[in-house]
Amino acid sequence: MNHSAKHASRSGWQIYRWPLLVNLLALVGIVAALIGNGVYDFLSWLCLGTTVGLMIKAAKQ
Amino acid sequence: MALSGKAMHRWYLIHKWTSLICTIFMLMLCLTGLPLIFHEEINQLTRAPEITDLSGRASTGAADLDAMALIAKAEKPGWQLMFLTWDKDSPLINAVLGPTMKAGEGDVHFVPFDRRSGEQLNAPPPNEGVMYFLLDLHASLLMGLPGALFLGLMGVIFTLSVISGVVVYAPLMRRLPFATVRQTMSRRIKWLDLHNMIGMVTLAWVSVVSITGIVLTLVTPITAIWQQEQIASLKLTYGDAAQSDPADPVSPGQVLERVLTAVPDAELYFMSMPGSPYATPHHYAMGMRGNTPLTEHMVKIALVEAATGKLISIKDTPWYISAINLSIPLHFGDYGGLPLKILWAILNIAAIIVLGSGLYLWIVRRNKTREKRLQSLQAQLTTENPS
Numbered sequence: 001m002n003h004s005a006k007h008a009s010r011s012g013w014q015i016y017r018w019p020l021l022v023n024l025l026a027l028v029g030i031v032a033a034l035i036g037n038g039v040y041d042f043l044s045w046l047c048l049g050t051t052v053g054l055m056i057k058a059a060k061q
Numbered sequence: 062m063a064l065s066g067k068a069m070h071r072w073y074l075i076h077k078w079t080s081l082i083c084t085i086f087m088l089m090l091c092l093t094g095l096p097l098i099f100h101e102e103i104n105q106l107t108r109a110p111e112i113t114d115l116s117g118r119a120s121t122g123a124a125d126l127d128a129m130a131l132i133a134k135a136e137k138p139g140w141q142l143m144f145l146t147w148d149k150d151s152p153l154i155n156a157v158l159g160p161t162m163k164a165g166e167g168d169v170h171f172v173p174f175d176r177r178s179g180e181q182l183n184a185p186p187p188n189e190g191v192m193y194f195l196l197d198l199h200a201s202l203l204m205g206l207p208g209a210l211f212l213g214l215m216g217v218i219f220t221l222s223v224i225s226g227v228v229v230y231a232p233l234m235r236r237l238p239f240a241t242v243r244q245t246m247s248r249r250i251k252w253l254d255l256h257n258m259i260g261m262v263t264l265a266w267v268s269v270v271s272i273t274g275i276v277l278t279l280v281t282p283i284t285a286i287w288q289q290e291q292i293a294s295l296k297l298t299y300g301d302a303a304q305s306d307p308a309d310p311v312s313p314g315q316v317l318e319r320v321l322t323a324v325p326d327a328e329l330y331f332m333s334m335p336g337s338p339y340a341t342p343h344h345y346a347m348g349m350r351g352n353t354p355l356t357e358h359m360v361k362i363a364l365v366e367a368a369t370g371k372l373i374s375i376k377d378t379p380w381y382i383s384a385i386n387l388s389i390p391l392h393f394g395d396y397g398g399l400p401l402k403i404l405w406a407i408l409n410i411a412a413i414i415v416l417g418s419g420l421y422l423w424i425v426r427r428n429k430t431r432e433k434r435l436q437s438l439q440a441q442l443t444t445e446n447p448s
Contacts, residue, residue, distance in 0.1 A: 009235045016231070018239035023265035029404075030269055033397030034390065036354045045400045048266075052407050055262040058240040059255060 026051040064228070072228045077423065079222035084416050086215045090274070091413045093199040098394050098405050100192055108192075110173050110184030112151060125179035127314035129156055132181055133172035143169065143337040145313060147329040149350070149357075152176045155187075162336040165205060167197065206281050213278030216271050223267060226260055233257060249425050256418040259411050266408045273388035283381055284338055291364075292341045295373070310335065311370035316345045319372050320363045328352055330360060335367040343367055358386045358396075 029047030032040045064072070096103065130142055133156035143164065144157040156172040166188055173182040187193065201208035234257070237243075242254040260267075313332055321327060330348040333340035339362075340346040347363040350356075360382070364373040378386070390396035394405030 012231060015234045015239075019230075019261045019264065022262055026263075026265040027269075030266065030391070033401055034355070034358075034387070040354070041397045041401070044397045045404065048401070048404045048408075051262055052404055052411075054240070055259060055411060058242060058258050058262075061242045061244070 022051050022054060064231075069229065069232055072225050076222060076225035076229050079218050079225065080419055081423065083215045083219045083222060084420055086212065087219055088413065088416050090199060090212070091409055091416065093195045095406060095409050096192070097195055097199060098402050098409065100196075100393070101395060102399075103192055104187075108185045108187070108190060109151075110153065110182040112153070112175060112182065125176075125314075126154075126317055127312045128179055129154065129172075129174045129181075130313055132156075132174075133158060136172055137170050140170065141336075142313075142334055144334065144339075145332040147176070147331065153182070159337075162334070163338070200277070209278045209281070213275050216275040216278065219271055220268070220275070223264070223271070227264065230257055230261060249422065252418045252421055256415055256422060259418075260415045263408055263411050263415065267412055269391055273392040276384055276388040277392060280385055283385060287379065287382055288338065288341065290379075295341060295344070295364075308368075310367040311345075311365070313345070315370050316347060316365045319365055319370055320347045320349075323363070323372055323375065324349065326352070328357075340364075344373065358390055359383055360386055 025047050029044045029049075029051070031044075032047065033044035126145065130145070134140070134142055137158045140158040140160055141162055142156060143159045143162060144155075146155045146157065148154070152175055154174045154176045156174065158170045158172065160168060169188065171184075171186045171188065173184045174180065175182055197203050200212070202212065204211075233253070237254075240258050240262070242258060243250050245251065313334070316332060317329075328350040330350045331339070333346040333348070335345060336342050339348065341364070343366065345365040345367055347365065349361045349363065351359050351361070360378050361375055362378055363375045365371065366373055377383075394402055
């Protein structure tokens with residue numbers, strides 16, 4: 001995530017690509033548990049748990 | 062995303078004003094919503110009926126159902142039986158009585174039964190107590206339909222605030238990698254970074270919960286529309302003959318028997334009496350859940366003519382009713398076990414932090430602008446009166 005040079009202005013794509021990815025992951029998590037039980041529930045916890053973990057890690061920086 | 066400075070300022074104003082309007086209500090929704098995520102667990106601990114283990118007993122036959130209806134009606138003379146509802150995870154049937162067929166949820170009386178023995182159970186009514194109060198506050202500000210519609214409007218304004226928040230995120234992040242929380246002495250910058258980071262990471266969740274919430278504020282009008290459509294289409298097919306008031310309507314037990322003959326493995330959900338919501342004035346409506354995880358939130362409706370007991374149709378509900386039924390789990394997060402509920406609760410707390418930090422950032426900025434104005438005013442005064 002830290003590739004961009006410190007003072008270069010980032011493009012819209014560069015700004016939004018990570019949020020997009022994180023939110024797609026969360027969306028998979030939200031939908032998965034609705035589709036089935038067992039494996040689907042587990043997938044849901046994994047995806048949504050990852051986004052929550054990312055958030056807590058970033059807040060603790 | 063290269064918006065001009067002027068356009069960006071406009072987006073900033075949208076973000077500021079939409080947020081200011083809805084923040085107080087959104088905070089209330091988050092705070093009341095937090096315990097509601099765990100409504101099953103809390104109700105199980107505090108208000109569950111005592112059900113003795115009768116495993117192995119057969120489920121209710123038609124005769125039992127009619128007996129239940131009689132016992133329930135005797136408890137509230139003059140009231141009408143509106144619904145019979147089947148619990149999903151326990152052998153519980155609730156008879157729901159109202160002073161009128163259109164009574165609201167707060168005014169009805171519940172009589173619980175064990176579906177295996179037909180025995181009446183002792184349980185605190187589900188429309189009383191702290192959890193019901195929280196739900197009523199959360200869903201309608203304790204003000205019924207007008208309150209619900211008002212909260213729906215707040216939800217729409219909140220959605221605008223979220224969208225504008227995503228737009229004004231870009232200029233702030235031109236020189237910062239994603240999820241940076243700058244370690245500076247400035248408390249404002251730290252909270253700005255946290256507001257941006259948490260707001261952005263929880264975007265999908267917040268959108269799902271607010272959109273499903275808006276849908277749920279429209280349950281009453283949407284149900285009324287559906288009922289009108291059903292009545293109209295039945296009139297079209299059967300003419301006015303099917304619309305006459307039945308002098309001697311069939312009993313709920315007979316309706317159950319008729320439906321079970323057609324669908325032996327039906328997952329019973331509710332039976333709506335003629336004249337109550339979800340039915341028509343001249344038909345019983347029997348709701349059935351799907352048998353798979355994906356369809357268990359969807360409902361099939363069997364319509365049975367009250368005068369003759371004839372099974373008219375078994376149909377999937379239209380898309381807008383399915384939208385409501387899917388919105389309930391997606392809003393409350395109670396569809397993927399306890400881990401999902403815990404994640405839902407953490408995300409709810411994250412939303413509270415975003416709301417709170419947004420309010421803080423507005424106050425700090427406001428004080429700053431005020432200071433600046435004061436300073437420029439003082440400067441103006443000193444240049445005007447040099448002494």
